[in-house]
Amino acid sequence: MCRISGSFIPKNADKLDIPAIGIRMRDVLAYGGPDDAGEYMDDQVYLGHRRLSIIDLTDAGHQPMHFKECVIVFNGEIYNYKEVSNELKLKGYHFDTHSDTEVILKAFDCWSYACVDKFRGMFAFALWNVKTKKLLLCRDRVGVKPLYWYLKDGVFLFASELKSFHQFPTFNQEIDDEAVSLYLQKGYIPSPYSIYKHAKKLTPGSFLEIDEALNIKNWKYWNVNEVKVDENILLSDEQVIAKAEDIIKESCDLRMVADVPVGVFLSGGIDSSLVTALLQKNSTEKIKTFTVGFEDQNFDESSHAKQVANYLGTEHEELICTENDFLRVIDLLPEMYDEPFGDSSAIPTFLVSEMAKKQVTVALSAEGGDEVFAGYDRYRLTKKVYDKLQYCPLAIREFMAKNLVKLNPKSIEHVSGFLLKQQLKGLEWRIPKIANVLTANSVFDFYERSSSNVPFNLLSSFHQVDATHLEAERLSTGKESFYSSLGKIDVVNYLEGDILTKVDRATMRVALEGREPLLDHKIIEFGLSLPDHYKVRNGKAKWVLRELLYQYIPKELVDRPKQGFSIPVKEWLQLNLKDFIDELLEDTAFLKLFKFDQSELKRIVHSFYGPKAVVNPYLMWSLYSLYRWYLKWEKV
Numbered sequence: 001m002c003r004i005s006g007s008f009i010p011k012n013a014d015k016l017d018i019p020a021i022g023i024r025m026r027d028v029l030a031y032g033g034p035d036d037a038g039e040y041m042d043d044q045v046y047l048g049h050r051r052l053s054i055i056d057l058t059d060a061g062h063q064p065m066h067f068k069e070c071v072i073v074f075n076g077e078i079y080n081y082k083e084v085s086n087e088l089k090l091k092g093y094h095f096d097t098h099s100d101t102e103v104i105l106k107a108f109d110c111w112s113y114a115c116v117d118k119f120r121g122m123f124a125f126a127l128w129n130v131k132t133k134k135l136l137l138c139r140d141r142v143g144v145k146p147l148y149w150y151l152k153d154g155v156f157l158f159a160s161e162l163k164s165f166h167q168f169p170t171f172n173q174e175i176d177d178e179a180v181s182l183y184l185q186k187g188y189i190p191s192p193y194s195i196y197k198h199a200k201k202l203t204p205g206s207f208l209e210i211d212e213a214l215n216i217k218n219w220k221y222w223n224v225n226e227v228k229v230d231e232n233i234l235l236s237d238e239q240v241i242a243k244a245e246d247i248i249k250e251s252c253d254l255r256m257v258a259d260v261p262v263g264v265f266l267s268g269g270i271d272s273s274l275v276t277a278l279l280q281k282n283s284t285e286k287i288k289t290f291t292v293g294f295e296d297q298n299f300d301e302s303s304h305a306k307q308v309a310n311y312l313g314t315e316h317e318e319l320i321c322t323e324n325d326f327l328r329v330i331d332l333l334p335e336m337y338d339e340p341f342g343d344s345s346a347i348p349t350f351l352v353s354e355m356a357k358k359q360v361t362v363a364l365s366a367e368g369g370d371e372v373f374a375g376y377d378r379y380r381l382t383k384k385v386y387d388k389l390q391y392c393p394l395a396i397r398e399f400m401a402k403n404l405v406k407l408n409p410k411s412i413e414h415v416s417g418f419l420l421k422q423q424l425k426g427l428e429w430r431i432p433k434i435a436n437v438l439t440a441n442s443v444f445d446f447y448e449r450s451s452s453n454v455p456f457n458l459l460s461s462f463h464q465v466d467a468t469h470l471e472a473e474r475l476s477t478g479k480e481s482f483y484s485s486l487g488k489i490d491v492v493n494y495l496e497g498d499i500l501t502k503v504d505r506a507t508m509r510v511a512l513e514g515r516e517p518l519l520d521h522k523i524i525e526f527g528l529s530l531p532d533h534y535k536v537r538n539g540k541a542k543w544v545l546r547e548l549l550y551q552y553i554p555k556e557l558v559d560r561p562k563q564g565f566s567i568p569v570k571e572w573l574q575l576n577l578k579d580f581i582d583e584l585l586e587d588t589a590f591l592k593l594f595k596f597d598q599s600e601l602k603r604i605v606h607s608f609y610g611p612k613a614v615v616n617p618y619l620m621w622s623l624y625s626l627y628r629w630y631l632k633w634e635k636v
Helices: 018-027 081-090 100-118 162-167 177-186 237-254 270-281 302-312 323-330 346-357 377-389 394-404 409-419 427-438 443-450 456-462 482-509 521-529 543-549 569-576 578-586 588-593 598-609 617-633
Strands: 002-008 036-041 045-051 065-067 070-078 121-129 134-139 148-152 155-159 199-201 206-211 216-220 262-265 288-294 315-321 362-364 513-515
Touching: 002 018, 002 070, 002 121, 018 036, 018 045, 018 162, 036 070, 045 070, 045 121, 065 100, 070 100, 081 100, 100 121, 148 162, 155 162, 177 456, 177 482, 177 617, 237 270, 237 521, 237 543, 262 270, 262 346, 270 302, 270 543, 288 302, 288 346, 302 315, 315 323, 315 346, 323 346, 323 569, 346 482, 377 443, 377 482, 394 427, 427 443, 427 456, 443 482, 456 598, 482 513, 482 521, 569 578, 569 598, 569 617, 578 588, 578 598, 578 617, 588 598, 588 617, 598 617
Parallel strands: 262 288, 262 362, 288 315, 362 513
Antiparallel strands: 002 045, 002 155, 036 045, 065 070, 070 121, 121 134, 134 206, 148 155, 148 199, 206 216
């Protein structure tokens, strides 16, 4: 696990101190690679590397690393590097180190671009061929490790994080209006967009090759949309569960390969409990587990994690997040996430990473289970509601939507307590969202609207840019399993743009390597190929994972409604952050840069703080995070 950066040296390099610039680009990422630093430079490229030593802790693992005409800088881990190296040895290759970096170099020499088909892991690397004068960038299949690139006015840059680009004197910081539109809707910026118009994220599962004339070729070597559902699966339920156990256990075991201490993030949910159970079963020592909770019991899951840890016999540690923790970490976020990032669970993710780093250097987490095995409530809601909604004429749905927003949300909340025996919460901002969803014209449109923080009509009222849709081709649901279709949408967008970004920046900020065993591509291909009844059965999500987990943990420890890793956003915005919100409303430079209509934005914000808060609190958090990012990176 490391951080990488570099550049094609521009033709006007005589006016620039490239070595000094390269070192600044590299060392601004030093917190993610505190153990070593290296560089390579010739008359055409500069490559920089910061190292966090995980495998082969000796100087032999130093980067950049050379073999024949190729030089590489690499961020990540190839978990099956020993198996690949053994295959290469049979072909006559000799190895001087125990490093997976050397394996990548020699695998590329042997199999060229097809070498990535051999790798199981998370990776982002840049490989310079001094003979062909071509620079190759590559990113892992689902985007666990980040990689940005930039091309403008004859300057090509790449780096693990955008903050490296700020060190280059001619870096153009023009804002991408489309990216801002997507950010306000989603709370994150999906690939290939970045906040800057001329900087892009390398799409997961892709190569980018650039020659000395700065001609670019970009192609995918793996595409989740190509995973097919096996509707004619011949395995029994027991055989499917056994196959899931074998493939997940193998993935977990691979991710325990390290020359440093390893632990697990344990929330007490299905996925993290399963990962912990499989690892503890085959360990002679107690696995170290970590969780974070909240003083507010409505958001606290730490007691569930502790019960699971006690049952499995792990060495468990927990941290209860207080208001002081929140206020401390919130000031770190603009530097940690160097483009706008609106997922408030970045705060507890950083806190649990900070806690774990005191005892381990590698931490396994369980991202991916919800997307691959249909764990999100919104999947089942989409299927349940849209299956009925599509038979209702659009004119009637438009009439319903128009009148729904006229209802008093407080009265509905009160009545629901009697009629449903459970009081509905947050209707003041959910009713406008429901009204917007009612007029969806396809299941894809329904899902996009239901998972957005802001209806298009509300967004266009204060953001003076045509609201941007995600690329329809990449989000096409196709004619296949309903849950696999939605899972693919989230693997491409939400998983990479939000979840993996959150975990990568939080862990690397404290020089902790995060690993995600459920995101091994073999598990993704297996899970997404399963028909729907292996994912949702009798109203229970993630059926196959649940049935497997029940073999290790009693049902009563894990059978409960999904809660998620969230914080009391609305309460903290209204109690602690109102002054910042008021400030952004009066910052004319901020409003102009992001093309916000001041009067309309004021109306929306005042509604949030008023008695009828019709604004989604996660939109407010995204606005707040955007402003804090602006103050750090854009305001002069």
